[in-house]
Amino acid sequence: xxxxxxxxxxxxxxxxxxxxxxxxxxxxxxxxxxxxxxxxxxxxxxxxxxxxxxxxxxxxxxxxxxxxxxxxxxxxxxxxxxxxxxxxxxxxxxxxxxxxxxxxxxxxxxxxxxxxxxxxxxxxxxxxxxxxxxxxxxxxxxxxxxxxxxxxxxxxxxxxxxxxxxxxxxxxxxxxxxxxxxxxxxxxxxxxxxxxxxxxxxxxxxxxxxxxxx
Numbered sequence: 001x002x003x004x005x006x007x008x009x010x011x012x013x014x015x016x017x018x019x020x021x022x023x024x025x026x027x028x029x030x031x032x033x034x035x036x037x038x039x040x041x042x043x044x045x046x047x048x049x050x051x052x053x054x055x056x057x058x059x060x061x062x063x064x065x066x067x068x069x070x071x072x073x074x075x076x077x078x079x080x081x082x083x084x085x086x087x088x089x090x091x092x093x094x095x096x097x098x099x100x101x102x103x104x105x106x107x108x109x110x111x112x113x114x115x116x117x118x119x120x121x122x123x124x125x126x127x128x129x130x131x132x133x134x135x136x137x138x139x140x141x142x143x144x145x146x147x148x149x150x151x152x153x154x155x156x157x158x159x160x161x162x163x164x165x166x167x168x169x170x171x172x173x174x175x176x177x178x179x180x181x182x183x184x185x186x187x188x189x190x191x192x193x194x195x196x197x198x199x200x201x202x203x204x205x206x207x208x209x210x211x212x213x214x
Contacts, residue, residue: 005167006077006098009120012159012166013057013078019160021058021084028064030199034146035064037191037207041111041144042068049110052136054099054129055117058085059092062113066092072113075102100128104136112136112143118176119147119168126171127179134183137212143185147171149192149204173206185210 002010013020028035042065045051049071053062056074058081066072074094076082082094097103099117112133118126133143150170157165173190180188189209195202 002077002098003100003122003125005120005122005125006100008166010077012164013076014080015162015164016160017058017078017080017084019162020081021060021088023160024057024060025088027060027199030196033191033193033207037144038065038115039068041065041113041142041209042070044142045111046070049138050108051111051113052102052104052109053113053115053117054097054102054133055114056085056094057081059089059094060085061115062092063089065113070111073109075099075104099132100125102132102136106135107138109136110138110141112141114143114145116146116148118145118171120166121169123169123175126176127182130176130179130183130185134185134212139212140214141212143180143208143210143212145176145208145210147176147206148201149173149206170203171206173208176206176208180208180210184213186213187211 046069051072053074056076059074062072062074075097079096148170152170154168191207193205
């Protein structure tokens with residue numbers, strides 16, 4: 001059963017799906033560090049098996065790493081967003097699924113990509129989502145998360161020209177690292193950066209690589 005935040009996220013992204021797919025289609029063009037880290041992630045996992053992108057939306061980030069030879073499956077709460085993604089990126093594998101209870105068997109993927117996918121989770125839900133990432137990864141697999149740095153919760157009621165009701169949760173990097181450690185991840189590598197003012201919301205960003213032990 002979806003949480004309250006999950007239901008609000010699904011409703012919001014269902015409402016803005018076509019606009020979101022178009023607006024964020026080329027979002028990585030102005031984000032050099034994002035591209036560099038995504039390419040590193042892709043290079044590590046190319047040819048190893050399936051990478052699961054959770055909270056993929058229409059799939060623009062998964063499409064980016066796919067060009068480097070990675071097999072990517074997308075997962076998102078919003079079926080309307082998945083349909084919008086197919087209209088842009090073609091018939092790539094997507095499944096509607098809650099990242100707190102992924103429709104993926106244990107130890108079946110080599111990578112989990114959560115690029116700003118945790119921004120609509122509470123603190124308690126963050127831990128549950130990371131445990132799900134750990135569960136689905138094969139031993140030696142890699143998780144890669146990106147998120148806004150902070151402690152605040154920001155509510156918005158307008159997004160891409162539509163009335164919505166949704167909150168964005170910011171996390172301290174050490175909070176996410178602690179959650180990864182508690183789930184069992186090792187070799188945790190965080191990176192932080194200042195915002196790219198012309199390309200995104202002006203918040204500091206964090207990126208974390210984490211490995212499931214062999």
